[in-house]
Amino acid sequence: MKPLRRVRAAEVAELTEALRVALAGGDAVWPVPTGTDGHAGPEPDASRPIPTTVPDDVAVVIETSGSTDAPKRVMLSAEALIASADATADRLDGPGRWVLALPGHYIAGVQVLVRSILGGGSPVLAGDGPFTAEGFAAASARLGADAPRYTSLVPVQLARIVDRAERDAFVAAALRGYDAVLVGGQALAPELAARADELGVRIIRTYGSSETAGGCVYDGRPLDGVGVRIVDGLVELSGPMLAEGYLGAPERTAATFSTDRRGTRWYRTGDLGDLASDGRLRISGRADDVIISGGVKVALGEVERAIQAVPGLAEAVVVAVDDAEWGRRPAVAVTGAAASATLAELAAVTDAAGLVPAARPVRLLRVEVLPQLASGKPDRRRVAQLLAESAQ
Structure with a gap:
């Protein structure tokens, strides 16, 4: 076992250094919200014990949002985080500079930090306080042009930027200036995708979760090393970026992760989907979002x-x-x-x-x-x- 250190996500410099140590095999880090940084939600559930140690192979613990289920504490190894970041760089235009527009206590924000660390730099913050299109554009202007430019957003953020960009040339130019804008966390509405395309923005739809160290399927195609299969209508994923399991919840881990006869470990997502004739993954919704009417x-x-x-x-x-x-x-x-x-x-x-x-x-x-x-x-x-x- 090794120490688990909680770090407030709003302290980005501190969190980045803690992640750097964790990736090198040092103390594990648990990013937590602050309640005051504009992105923040509640502190981790105080009714549950707050652990101070984790297994030696764990580098990061992420508490999920609980948007459709009770929050889970996902344990990720350094190897999983690095595998995800490397696969992302391989799919994009190589390592680059990132704008951090997402909370650092969620996996998408953590991965922006990890990718920045592995790329030898630091992310540019999309302003203090609540997210705004203007703050995002100003941060984008500070990225420089010496490396590919990337950011990661959820659809509601993209919608705010696109709304402003359609009226503001500075914001439009900032959004167009990215080599790739990753959009995940939920389905991207076709209308919003079309508006972004009209602005000349390179949008990449990502699919994944904390259990896969972030997005592992880009525009329907798995990243290198990622396996996809459909079992009883549910999407299952494999690859080197899978989580170790859930902290303090062995039964939940056993119900969610399995190993087949060939020794391949699979994560059962809970999402309904299918594989198109061209091999692309299509998500139709959450299994727990199917109702009987x-x-x-x-x-x-x-x-x-x-x-x-x-x-x-x-x-x-x-x-x-x-x-x-x-x-x-x-x-x-x-x-x-x-x-x-x-x-x-x-x-x-x-x-x-x-x-x-x-x-x-x-x-x-x-x-x-x-x-x-x-x-x-x-x-x-x-x-x-x-x-x-x-x-x-």
């Missing part, structure tokens, strides 16, 4: 994608609500600025997408700001709570 299975992810394709609804969130007749039905939350659609129009959208009648939304909630987790993902639990409260 009137005796019919409805994948909320498919409903959400259909609605997000409507201009102005790229940030729509779909969750399940209780229904006295059908059991459970889809419901939609949208921001006030883009909420001109009606339930009838949304029903027509799902019908046009070829979804079953049970997929038609039965409730529409307009809010000024959609609840988000510190990672930038929608807070679906809070959205569901707001929808339930609106029906009372």
Whole structure:
């Protein structure tokens, strides 16, 4: 066993140095939110014991956001983090300079730091306090032009930058200046992707999780060394970037990670998907997001994608609500600025997408700001709570 050191994510210089030590075999590091840096969420669950040691092969512990499940403490080795960073550099234009726009207590933020460390530099911060397109553009201007330029974003951040870039030439130039903009954490709405493309931005959709040391499938294609298979409709991943398991949760680890007869270790993602004829991975949603509505299975992810394709609804969130007749039905939350659609129009959208009648939304909630987790993902639990409260 070796020491596990908690470091506040907002102290980027301190966290970067702690990661540098951890990658070299020193004390493990657990990045935690601060509650004051604009990205921050709550401290790690105080009702659970806070460990001070981890197995010797662990370099980093990441507590997941708990967007669809209870938070997990994922243990990652230095080898897994380095394998992920190296595979990313191989898929892109080699090592480069990075703007850190994501919280350092989530895997995507940690990987920006790791890639910067391995590339021999330090990341440029996208401003202090809450994320803004202007702060991002100013940070981009400080990157320099002596190496490839990269950043990693979640869709809501990209949406804010694109909104501003369509009105501000400085922000547009900053976004176009990247050799690659990685976008992950959740599905990228087709409308938003098209708007970014019109601005001349090279977007790369990433798929992965803390358990895979970050994105390991880029634009549907696995990074070198990554295996993908579909078992009972669920996506499973293998490769050198897999986590060691969950800290203090051996049963959960055993239920999520398995080793086949050839000795290959697999991570069961919980995501529904399939492999297209060209080998690309397509994600259709979370297995735990499939509801039974009137005796019919409805994948909320498919409903959400259909609605997000409507201009102005790229940030729509779909969750399940209780229904006295059908059991459970889809419901939609949208921001006030883009909420001109009606339930009838949304029903027509799902019908046009070829979804079953049970997929038609039965409730529409307009809010000024959609609840988000510190990672930038929608807070679906809070959205569901707001929808339930609106029906009372």
